[in-house]
Amino acid sequence: MKKYVPKLIPKEHRVLPDYFKESIETTPNKAENTGDLLWNVLSLLSILAAIIVFSYHVGFSLSLLLFAFFASSWGKNRLERLLKFRFVPTLKLCTLGIMSFILIGNGFQYRDRIKQAEEDKRIAALAEQKAEVEAKRREVQRLDSVRTYLSKADNLLEKGAYAKAIYFYNQSGRFVSTDETDTQHRLHEGLANSYVRTKQYKLALQHYDELSRTSSLNGEQLYQQALCYQQVGRKTEAIAGFRQASEAGHRQATKLYDKLNPLVRKLLYYQTVCCDGSYSPSNAKGRGACSHHGGVCNWNKPIYETYRKYDVNGL
Structure with missing residues (x-):
């Protein structure tokens, strides 16, 4: 018995539109409607899964979309209209069965990629943790170097070994960071004093300038800075420096100020x-x-x- 295929011939091309009638057998029953509903639900779930896995495995995502297309009633109707045939349940099951094998293969690849991504993330976390440990170790080593060199330089400065003190101050300067204000102040003060004692007045002035950028100079520092200005021939700055030191209560600065800038x-x-x-x-x-x-x-x-x-x- 031949079966009636509904809408096989488009309406505008039918010669006898009332000749062919849809038989009772072609009328979908309740079971078929329930089956289509389940296939449509499965199709929607496949589309949702395809969206989720798209960033990890494009092939698996496309396979899920194709599966959703063939499983849905919309895809079935679309195929029948385009290819002019009836997509019977047997053919549909065979097609979806073949696609299921493809999905399984892509699924294994997707699983492997997920494992690889997790492994890469774990390795990256370990590398970051290792980098943090190494950074902390270097920071501890840096602070130890700063303390060691500065203490050595301060002791040499007190003993009058100014050249050696300058060496150790410069060594500590290699490890001092710019945000360590107190340590920077101690470093520049020690270098300024050492350069004054070794009569390297221009170098001493550089460090007095650094000191003045971070804090106000006290009376003794202003006095020593003014002496450096005087030694390098910058008389105006020297007089101004002696005046500031005198105002800070430095007696020797007052005498020199009165001498260099008399009434x-x-x-x-x-x-x-x-x-x-x-x-x-x-x-x-x-x-x-x-x-x-x-x-x-x-x-x-x-x-x-x-x-x-x-x-x-x-x-």
Whole structure:
């Protein structure tokens, strides 16, 4: 008995549209509807799985999409319209069976890739952990080197071995990081003192400049810096430095400041002084001057302006 294939001929090409009628056998029953529903659910699950595994295994993802296409009622209808045949359940099962074997093969590959990805992640975590341990070990070694070299340099500086102290200070500088402010301050202070003692004044000034960038210099440091300026011929900076050190309470700096920048008196004019000690308001020089203040006791008292020889207020 021949079976009726519905919609085999498109509607617009039918010669006798009412001749062929769909028989009762071709009418889908409840069991077929239930089967299509299950296949559609399986198809949706396959599509969801394909989306999940796409980033790990493209081939496995495409296989799942093809399986979903053949399993769904939409794919079945699409095939029947395009290829002009009936996709019977037997053929559908055979097709899906073949695709299942393909899926199984791709599934094993997917599993291997997942294992490899997990192994790579584990190796990366171990490498990161090893790098952290190595970084901590190097940091401990660096701090030990800084402490050792600085302590050695400080002891040599106290003993007067300035050249050796400079060597060990420079060695410690190789290990000091820029964010260690206190250690940097100690390093530059030691080098500045050592260079002053060895009369390397230009190098000493470099380290005093570094000290001034991180903190304010105390009186002794300002005094030593000013001495370095004086030794290299920078007189203006030296005078300003002695003045700052003097204001910080350094007595020797005060003496040198007064010596290098002495007070100078400049005659401004002569003033008429009354006998009661007051000045004549009009600075009168003739008869009647200071008539209400007991007369004139000094006709020409010199009035001076006192100032420093060099103006260093702006420095």
